[in-house]
Amino acid sequence: MRHHRIAAIPADGIGPEVIEAGAAILEALGKRMGDHSCDLTFFDWGSAYYRKHGVMMPPDGLEQLKSFDAIFFGAVGAPDVPDHITLWGLRLPICQGFDQYANVRPTRILPGITSPLRNVEAGDLDWVIVRENSEGEYSGHGGRAHRGMPEEVATEVAIFTRVGVTRIMRYAFRLAQSRPRKLLTVVTKSNAQRHGMVMWDEIAAEVSKEFPDVTWDKMLVDAMTVRMTLKPESLDTIVATNLHADILSDLAGALAGSLGVAPTANIDPERRFPSMFEPIHGSAFDITGKGIANPVATFWTAAQMLDHLGESQASRVLMDAVDRVCQAGIMTPDVGGRARTREVTEAVVKAIEGSN
Ligand code: NAI
Ligand code: MG
Numbered sequence: 340m341r342h343h344r345i346a347a348i349p350a351d352g353i354g355p356e357v358i359e360a361g362a363a364i365l366e367a368l369g370k371r372m373g374d375h376s377c378d379l380t381f382f383d384w385g386s387a388y389y390r391k392h393g394v395m396m397p398p399d400g401l402e403q404l405k406s407f408d409a410i411f412f413g414a415v416g417a418p419d420v421p422d423h424i425t426l427w428g429l430r431l432p433i434c435q436g437f438d439q440y441a442n443v444r445p446t447r448i449l450p451g452i453t454s455p456l457r458n459v460e461a462g463d464l465d466w467v468i469v470r471e472n473s474e475g476e477y478s479g480h481g482g483r484a485h486r487g488m489p490e491e492v493a494t495e496v497a498i499f500t501r502v503g504v505t506r507i508m509r510y511a512f513r514l515a516q517s518r519p520r521k522l523l524t525v526v527t528k529s530n531a532q533r534h535g536m537v538m539w540d541e542i543a544a545e546v547s548k549e550f551p552d553v554t555w556d557k558m559l560v561d562a563m564t565v566r567m568t569l570k571p572e573s574l575d576t577i578v579a580t581n582l583h584a585d586i587l588s589d590l591a592g593a594l595a596g597s598l599g600v601a602p603t604a605n606i607d608p609e610r611r612f613p614s615m616f617e618p619i620h621g622s623a624f625d626i627t628g629k630g631i632a633n634p635v636a637t638f639w640t641a642a643q644m645l646d647h648l649g650e651s652q653a654s655r656v657l658m659d660a661v662d663r664v665c666q667a668g669i670m671t672p673d674v675g676g677r678a679r680t681r682e683v684t685e686a687v688v689k690a691i692e693g694s695n
Contacts, residue, residue, distance in 0.1 A: 341375040343648050346407040346613065350385030350429065352622025353632035354413020360634035360684040361411060361641050367688040368645070368653045375650055379411065386417035386425055395428030401436045409644050410615040413637075416622035427479075434472055437612035439605035440503065441510045442470035443643070444588045444619065449635070450666040452596040452674050456568065459594075464571040467518070468591060469511040470584030472605055474503045475535075477581040497580075499535035501542065508546040510608055511578035515553045518576060523555040526563050526579035526587065539580070564590060592619055599633025599673040602640035604647065616644040630679045633671040635661060638687060660690035 347362065349355035362379055369376040382403075384396040395415070397403070404410060410433065415425040433439070447465045448454050454464065481494040508525075515523035525543045529536035540557065547555055558566060560583045566573065567590055579587055592601035601619040618636030626632060638661050645654035664686045670676025671683060678686075 341650075343375065343377045343408045343650075344406070345377050345379045345409050345411050345644075346382060346404050347379045347411045348382045348384055348429075349413040350415045350622070351387075351417050351425065352414055352624050352627045353620075354385070354415070354622055356627075356630070356632045356680055357618060357634045357637040358411060358413045360680055361637040363684055364638055364641055364657065364687055364691070367691045368657055371656065371691050371694065372650070372653050375648075375653065377645075377648075380407070384429055385415055386420045389420055389424070389428065395425060396432075400429075401432065404433065404437075404613060407613045408648060409613050411641070411644065412615050412617035414618065414620060414622040416624070418624055431477075433615055434605050437605075437607055437615070438473060438609075439607050439612070439614055440471065440473040440506060441606040441608055442472035442584070443514070443604045443606055444468040444470060444584070444591070444601065445639070445643070446588070446591040446595045446601065448595050449600060450662050451668055451670065452600065452665060454594055454596055456571065456594055459571060464595060466571075466574050466591060467514060467576050468584055468588045469507065469514060469576065469578040470588065471503065471507040471579070471581050473581075474498045474500060475581035477585075497532075497535055497582075499538055499580075501538070504539050504542045505546060506608075507578060508543050509549070510606075511576060512546055512550040512553050512555070515555070515576035516550055520575040521553050522575035523553055524563075524574055524577045525555060525557045526560050526577060526583050527557055528560050528583070530559060536580075543578075560587070563587060567591065567594065588619065597633060597673045598636070599671065600635040600639065602636050602643055604640060604643040606647065614644075614647055616640040616647075630681065631671050631673075632680050633673050634680050634684055634687075635665070635671075635674075656691060656694050657687075660687050660694060663690050 349358035365377040445467045448461045476497040478498040480496040483493045485491045592598045598620045605615040642654040642657045669686045
């Protein structure tokens, strides 16, 4: 019996609703498989914690998380707390403190879900976006001077390091190599950003030599939006900078039908620290408490977590169950269904119990 210790941080808005659903799924899977368990420890960090203590998590937060095998994260964001506080107070410190430099975002059209793209069906769009998650445009480098004066200046400096770019390229090439098509697209903007992005391109070419069996090409980020929309079947694995991949993966989520189904994993490939698994969406306060949050993104990220923990069979059983439930039309309103979070969750639990 393998026991995985998971730190659960539901946090804000619909975070607690989808993490509760995810916890039910993990329990059902453990029972069905009979060879492992995910033992969740809950942390009450987030905006409510901030209102009480003035911080999103305690100062020794990372220390408390360090010994866990993985982190299962909901979402942060509250109407009355500025977004840069909620984001930089909890989610980003975990990503950066634990050097989770590979952000992995699979996208595919689930059965029963209609893509907004005409003539595109399940199977035509099956991508994994790898987002550089530790530097680039979101390194936090920069500052403001002469605040409020006419000569006020603000800088936001993108940082690219040889170490940082090399390791994300290796991760992306390796991932592409592990997928049937062995196809990688490197997203860049080296025509306009002529320092960092030119080094990015050079390092991609260097690393590609280590992976002679991977076919790869380069795409400017603006042209990439066109290709994703008009020729989705020409793409498989994609690697991009922190900012570029942030934007492209929202587009990917939309093309696959909804933000409510899109998962993400923040991975420390060297496994020095726990990796973090979360739905891509935010706290969605417009639907908080209504019982209609789509739990599928959270189920999918739970499948990523199981893969990371070495439970690939459980991960497959889970995604099969999700596919069957979507196919049967048991879906929340964001993807055109009428089911509630609880009904989708119960249906997936049943599908897991009945799987063979
Ligand atoms: P959002 O992702 O929370 O919501 C965007 C739209 O998608 C809303 O209409 C929402 O109802 C819908 N939606 C999102 N997830 C859904 C789900 N599971 N099921 C059904 N519908 C869903 O993004 P928004 O509105 O821009 O931001 C709200 C708050 O969340 C902000 O404070 C923002 O900073 C934060 N945020 C946090 C993230 C995180 O914790 N990783 C990521 C994105 C935003
Ligand atoms: Mg985003």
